[in-house]
Amino acid sequence: MAFDKMELRDIEVWDGNFAAAQALRQCQIDVVAAYPITPSTPIVEGYAKFEADNFVEGQYVMVESEHAAMSACIGASAAGGRVATATSSQGFALMVETLYQSSGMRLPIILNVVNRALAAPLNVNGDHSDMYLGRDSGWIQLDAYCPQDAYDLNFIAFKIAEDHDVRLPCMIHQDGFMTSHTAQGVKTLTDDEGYNFVGDFQPMNDMLDLDHPVSHGVQTEEDWHFEHKARQHNDLMTKVFPKVQNAFDAFEKLSGRKYNIVEKYDMDDADVAVVCMGTSVETAREVATEMRAKGIKAGVVGIRLIRPFPFMQIKEALEGVKAIATLDRSAPGGAPGMLFNEMAGALFNSDTRAALSGYVYGLGGRDLTKKHLVDLYTELQANADAGKVLTPLQQFIGVRGPKLSYL
Amino acid sequence: MSEIKKIKNLKDFSTSADRFEGANLLCPGCAHSIIVREVLNATNDDLVLSAATGCLEVCTAVYPYTSWDSSWIHIGFENGSTAVAGAEAMHKALKAKGRLKQDRDPKFVSFAGDGASYDIGFQWISGCFERGHNMMHVVLDNEVYANTGGQRSSATPIGGSNTTTPAGTHSYGEKRNKKDMMQIMAAHGSPYVAQVAPNKWKNMVKAIQHGLAAEGPTFLNAMSACTTEWKFAPEDTIAVSDLATDSLVFPLYEIIDGKELNITYRPKNIVPVEEYLAAQGRFKHLFKDQYKHMIQEWQDRIDGNWEYLQRREEAKV
Numbered sequence: 004m005a006f007d008k009m010e011l012r013d014i015e016v017w018d019g020n021f022a023a024a025q026a027l028r029q030c031q032i033d034v035v036a037a038y039p040i041t042p043s044t045p046i047v048e049g050y051a052k053f054e055a056d057n058f059v060e061g062q063y064v065m066v067e068s069e070h071a072a073m074s075a076c077i078g079a080s081a082a083g084g085r086v087a088t089a090t091s092s093q094g095f096a097l098m099v100e101t102l103y104q105s106s107g108m109r110l111p112i113i114l115n116v117v118n119r120a121l122a123a124p125l126n127v128n129g130d131h132s133d134m135y136l137g138r139d140s141g142w143i144q145l146d147a148y149c150p151q152d153a154y155d156l157n158f159i160a161f162k163i164a165e166d167h168d169v170r171l172p173c174m175i176h177q178d179g180f181m182t183s184h185t186a187q188g189v190k191t192l193t194d195d196e197g198y199n200f201v202g203d204f205q206p207m208n209d210m211l212d213l214d215h216p217v218s219h220g221v222q223t224e225e226d227w228h229f230e231h232k233a234r235q236h237n238d239l240m241t242k243v244f245p246k247v248q249n250a251f252d253a254f255e256k257l258s259g260r261k262y263n264i265v266e267k268y269d270m271d272d273a274d275v276a277v278v279c280m281g282t283s284v285e286t287a288r289e290v291a292t293e294m295r296a297k298g299i300k301a302g303v304v305g306i307r308l309i310r311p312f313p314f315m316q317i318k319e320a321l322e323g324v325k326a327i328a329t330l331d332r333s334a335p336g337g338a339p340g341m342l343f344n345e346m347a348g349a350l351f352n353s354d355t356r357a358a359l360s361g362y363v364y365g366l367g368g369r370d371l372t373k374k375h376l377v378d379l380y381t382e383l384q385a386n387a388d389a390g391k392v393l394t395p396l397q398q399f400i401g402v403r404g405p406k407l408s409y410l
Numbered sequence: 411m412s413e414i415k416k417i418k419n420l421k422d423f424s425t426s427a428d429r430f431e432g433a434n435l436l437c438p439g440c441a442h443s444i445i446v447r448e449v450l451n452a453t454n455d456d457l458v459l460s461a462a463t464g465c466l467e468v469c470t471a472v473y474p475y476t477s478w479d480s481s482w483i484h485i486g487f488e489n490g491s492t493a494v495a496g497a498e499a500m501h502k503a504l505k506a507k508g509r510l511k512q513d514r515d516p517k518f519v520s521f522a523g524d525g526a527s528y529d530i531g532f533q534w535i536s537g538c539f540e541r542g543h544n545m546m547h548v549v550l551d552n553e554v555y556a557n558t559g560g561q562r563s564s565a566t567p568i569g570g571s572n573t574t575t576p577a578g579t580h581s582y583g584e585k586r587n588k589k590d591m592m593q594i595m596a597a598h599g600s601p602y603v604a605q606v607a608p609n610k611w612k613n614m615v616k617a618i619q620h621g622l623a624a625e626g627p628t629f630l631n632a633m634s635a636c637t638t639e640w641k642f643a644p645e646d647t648i649a650v651s652d653l654a655t656d657s658l659v660f661p662l663y664e665i666i667d668g669k670e671l672n673i674t675y676r677p678k679n680i681v682p683v684e685e686y687l688a689a690q691g692r693f694k695h696l697f698k699d700q701y702k703h704m705i706q707e708w709q710d711r712i713d714g715n716w717e718y719l720q721r722r723e724e725a726k727v
Contacts, residue, residue, distance in 0.1 A: 078500070206511075214511070221476065
């Protein structure tokens with residue numbers, strides 16, 4: 004090996020960005036093609052410094068835009084090797100065309116998305132607008148709630164995406180600034196443990212197998228396009244869940260850290276539940292515990308696997324709950340909100356007849372406070388007691404001016 | 411460096427083992443396939459190729475068929491150059507790590523139309539050249555968005571009638587001169603850029619081999635006469651191409667290391683530009699009294715450009 008290994012302490016103080024950069028280093032990426040954008044920039048800066056100090060051996064290609072970053076990742080991945088990059092927000096939006104191309108070409112690229120609002124108005128802070136923009140792109144989407152998750156989920160992502168039964172690209176999301184720039188204790192793997200978990204890259208249909216030429220990215224019109232798209236969706240819906248579970252199980256065996264497709268907190272006997280993602284999950288858990296002390300049977304459901312969406316696991320997690328609130332951190336643009344819609348979809352044909360209400364919060368980095376969640380759980384308990392939604396179906400949390408609510 | 415293939419004569423050249431099959435959907439008389447075959451047959455090296463969205467791509471890789479017997483990728487309209495750059499980076503990485511399946515160094519070549527090079531893919535090509543990837547970008551320059559039915563690009567010449575700049579009672583068609591991509595790419599410091607035409611095949615082979623042998627990103631602007639959009643009979647592709655090169659509308663020259671300009675083809679008998687224009691339906695309206703002044707404008711501009719190229723060559727700068 005021409006590169007140097009790094010000695011890590013068992014617990015390092017890392018923010019989410021540096022945790023992701025360290026995971027990429029340990030996974031020994033062959034090609035990173037990237038373009039910097041706030042708040043994900045420190046991931047590629049961190050990786051660049053690793054390269055400068057001989058801690059990585061692959062090619063690091065600093066391209067001229069996010070679209071080019073994913074384009075180069077596609078070319079590199081099709082050539083046959085381990086590929087990763089990172090982006091946020093506007094850069095993610097610029098990448099969207101290539102997101103569909105990479106998933107359609109079945110290339111296991113790993114993309115760290117440090118979630119940030121979408122302009123206009125321009126805003127550099129964290130919300131889930133970019134994450135939502137990618138949700139129909141055919142990628143697997145994993146959500147980190149803290150720097151530890153951002154580190155761990157990178158290893159897990161390679162394990163899932165590069166599996167020859169899957170061969171789909173995977174995003175790891177973390178909240179801009181709240182996770183990406185907030186340093187916490189992160190339990191580490193040694194370089195050998197981390198690399199051995201993901202294993203050597205196994206090429207398939209690789210362009211650099213010069214004795215076996217392949218054509219990537221061909222044309223299909225009405226005669227074949229539908230079959231390709233439908234079968235790819237079928238793989239997402241049937242093959243990915245068990246592979247994700249296997250990867251979570253294997254990672255638990257290695258690290259002792261347990262991840263679940265749906266992260267349930269105090270849900271066994273919960274009457275009221277909040278469904279949310281990102282850093283809000285930890286806040287909601289803390290408030291749920293406090294509500295329990297006040298006699299409200301509160302629980303939290305965190306979505307870990309956003310795509311493919313875990314309808315069955317959600318249905319199971321929310322069974323018997325009387326009132327549910329979905330927390331969407333993205334302007335819904337004339338609809339009830341993604342999580343609200345998915346929850347309604349998961350529960351409509353079930354026996355759980357919960358009062359379902361939707362909340363939009365935290366746009367452009369606006370804080371979600373414990374007080375907000377105390378009020379929300381109180382509203383949920385009232386809904387549970389009444390057996391119906393007493394508030395409007397869609398409300399905004401923490402927005403100044405007139406109280407906005409609909410439906 | 412790999413050995414440069416020896417090509418003795420046209421028969422020898424044209425009967426090389428095809429890595430681009432004749433079984434494709436390109437129009438009869440399309441110059442794209444001639445150019446592609448000339449590029450592929452000019453070398454014995456392994457090839458990793460890309461095509462931007464466009465005529466070449468939609469006509470050569472329609473599932474479940476492919477015309478390509480070399481590694482090939484298409485992503486989108488604008489990013490074919492970057493696709494090949496990504497593959498080239500992966501080759502470097504795997505070579506350094508000792509993981510290449512075959513210990514051979516392929517050539518990396520991206521093909522793209524003028525729209526995918528001069529317009530929508532411009533930034534991506536510029537990025538690839540600035541970063542110095544070891545690759546060749548070949549423009550199949552038919553001066554129009556041919557795949558979608560003849561819309562103007564920034565390679566479309568003045569006075570041409572196209573669907574988005576049609577000639578009419580008050581317009582002679584396209585109003586702007588063609589973008590000078592040769593100078594732009596040379597200004598990137600490329601070791602080799604050349605303007606080539608498939609009818610001058612020996613000249614073209616030399617340029618291809620020079621470009622493939624150079625270290626770093628090289629650029630060929632290949633004239634691709636378009637029977638469909640230039641509006642001439644399919645059997646006249648080479649004749650129209652000859653008019654283009656012999657009238658100096660499409661002068662053949664190279665620029666080495668961003669500076670040294672050499673004219674690589676000097677017609678024995680220079681043909682009036684009018685003959686080139688008259689051979690194509692896209693310029694038909696220029697022969698009406700109303701627009702006839704454009705023909706002299708064309709001749710003056712081409713003369714001026716030829717004068718400029720000769721001065722650049724003499725000055726060696």
